[in-house]
Amino acid sequence: MTKRYKVGIIGCGIGRSHISEGYAMHPDKYEVAVLCDLDAVRLNAVADEFSVPCRITSSDELMEMPDIDIIDICTPPAIHTKLILHALAAGKHVVCEKPLTGSLAELDEVVSAEQTAKGMLMPIYQYRYGDGVQQARRIIESGLAGKPYVATAETLWKRDAAYYDNPWRGRWATELGGVLMTHAIHLHDMMTYLMGPIDRVFARAATRVNSIEVEDCVSASLLMKNGALVSLTATLGSQEEISRLRLAFENVTFESNHAAYSPGDGPWRIIPANEEIGNKIDALLSDMPTVGRRFNGQMEAFYHTLEKGEKPPVTTSDARGSLELVAAIYHSNDINADVALPITKGHPKYISWRP
Numbered sequence: 571m572t573k574r575y576k577v578g579i580i581g582c583g584i585g586r587s588h589i590s591e592g593y594a595m596h597p598d599k600y601e602v603a604v605l606c607d608l609d610a611v612r613l614n615a616v617a618d619e620f621s622v623p624c625r626i627t628s629s630d631e632l633m634e635m636p637d638i639d640i641i642d643i644c645t646p647p648a649i650h651t652k653l654i655l656h657a658l659a660a661g662k663h664v665v666c667e668k669p670l671t672g673s674l675a676e677l678d679e680v681v682s683a684e685q686t687a688k689g690m691l692m693p694i695y696q697y698r699y700g701d702g703v704q705q706a707r708r709i710i711e712s713g714l715a716g717k718p719y720v721a722t723a724e725t726l727w728k729r730d731a732a733y734y735d736n737p738w739r740g741r742w743a744t745e746l747g748g749v750l751m752t753h754a755i756h757l758h759d760m761m762t763y764l765m766g767p768i769d770r771v772f773a774r775a776a777t778r779v780n781s782i783e784v785e786d787c788v789s790a791s792l793l794m795k796n797g798a799l800v801s802l803t804a805t806l807g808s809q810e811e812i813s814r815l816r817l818a819f820e821n822v823t824f825e826s827n828h829a830a831y832s833p834g835d836g837p838w839r840i841i842p843a844n845e846e847i848g849n850k851i852d853a854l855l856s857d858m859p860t861v862g863r864r865f866n867g868q869m870e871a872f873y874h875t876l877e878k879g880e881k882p883p884v885t886t887s888d889a890r891g892s893l894e895l896v897a898a899i900y901h902s903n904d905i906n907a908d909v910a911l912p913i914t915k916g917h918p919k920y921i922s923w924r925p
Contacts, residue, residue: 572877573639575663578604578632580653581644582616584667588642588694589620592865599873600640606632629653633660640665646738647746651676654691655683663689663876668755669896670889672746673922674913677893681886692872692882693889697756697813698763699867700834705855706764706817706824709840714850716820718798723761723815725754726808727830731780740782742924748784750775750896754804757813757833759892761802764817764824767795767891771909773899779807790899821847835863897923 577593577600579585585605593600604624607613617625626632632641633656641657643650643666651671657664658680670693671677684691697703709715727749738744745752762768773790780786786807792800811830817823825839842848861867871883890912897919898909913919 572599574599574601575639575873575876576601576603576637577640577642578602578606578635578638579642579644580606580629580632581646581667582607582609582612583644585642585644586616586619588644588665588865588869589616591696591863592869594620595862595866596869596873600869604632604635604638629656633657633662639663643667646744647751648672648738648744651680654680658683658687658689658691661688664691665694665872666691667694668889669746669751669893670886671893674890674893674897674917674920675915675922677886677890678915681890684886690876690882691886692868693884693886694865694868695756695759695763695884695888695892696864696868697760697832697834698884699861699865699871700832700863701836701861702826702838703760703764703834704861704867705836705840705858706838708858709822709824709851709854710764710819712854714847714854715822718765718794718796719818719820720798721761721765721800721815721817723754723757723800723802725749725757725804725813727753727804727806727811727813728808729753729780729786729806734780734782740780740784742783745784746924747896747900748775748777748782749786749804749806750788750899751784753806754788754802755892755896757815758802758895759888760834761800761815761817762891762895763888764815765794765796765798765800768800768895768898768911769793769795771895771898771902771911772907773802773902773909775899775903779805788899790902822851832864 640663734740770793775785788804790802812828813833815826823841826833900923902909
């Protein structure tokens with residue numbers, strides 16, 4: 571018989587979506603047994619909705635529960651690192667929302683702890699899941715797409731003063747960044763998931779929409795390791811919310827759907843260079859099973875790696891690429907120059923990307 575993993579979730583904001591879209595879709599694989607939140611009203615509302623029996627306000631208490639297999643961290647970003655290290659030390663598997671850590675130095679501390687830990691750590695990047703993005707990934711990995719040329723990634727969202735009427739949003743100390751960190755980070759990860767790692771970055775970042783400390787508009791130009799050129803645009807001042815990827819390869823062009831919060835879902839536009847390539851793509855995708863969207867797909871993939879003892883479907887290495895891009899954009903904006911990756915010990919943004 572396969573194991574049914576017991577999950578404890580810290581934070582019932584986005585944590586609710588982890589349950590509704592993720593764990594609850596796989597009741598044979600997971601049981602959400604404990605919820606932890608400082609807000610008693612929210613804690614009880616979510617626990618009642620999903621019939622979660624144990625409700626606590628102390629993360630320390632959760633870490634000490636011997637029957638809990640997975641700690642899922644859904645708190646504001648500034649305390650992620652502390653909770654990850656505590657959960658790994660307690661012998662738990664760990665799931666953590668973005669950003670995984672508050673700096674690249676902290677990420678290296680987490681990686682070091684992960685190497686000797688009993689449990690596995692999986693960062694959340696749910697935009698990688700859905701039929702559209704997974705079909706594109708399969709075509710690219712098969713070699714059918716050919717040479718990558720260019721790509722654009724647009725995160726055009728709307729956030730106003732009401733959204734930032736919150737004790738931790740819009741502040742460097744608690745949110746750790748703005749549109750780059752909290753909003754565009756998922757589409758940017760999705761782009762590198764399909765286009766490969768980044769070599770160099772030139773960027774501008776500004777605060778133009780809201781009266782906040784962090785940036786809410788970004789434009790960046792990337793050179794990828796494979797030679798492709800990529801343009802990133804993000805704002806929180808768009809009157810219509812969309813997330814859009816368009817990727818031009820030698821033999822095929824891909825365009826995601828434009829759903830702001832689920833661009834990985836199908837259908838995507840898949841435009842082959844000719845009929846022969848189109849027929850090969852059709853054959854390649856003909857036996858491809860449906861892929862669960864967002865948290866559904868990621869939690870299903872995580873379960874299979876847990877059962878096989880393999881590395882998780884999203885890793886700390888993936889998180890590093892994501893956070894290096896954030897740090898590089900901030901640094902490029904500061905120095906008005908091109909920035910090379912990777913960002914390692916000794917770099918001005920290694921200890922912190924915050925002002």
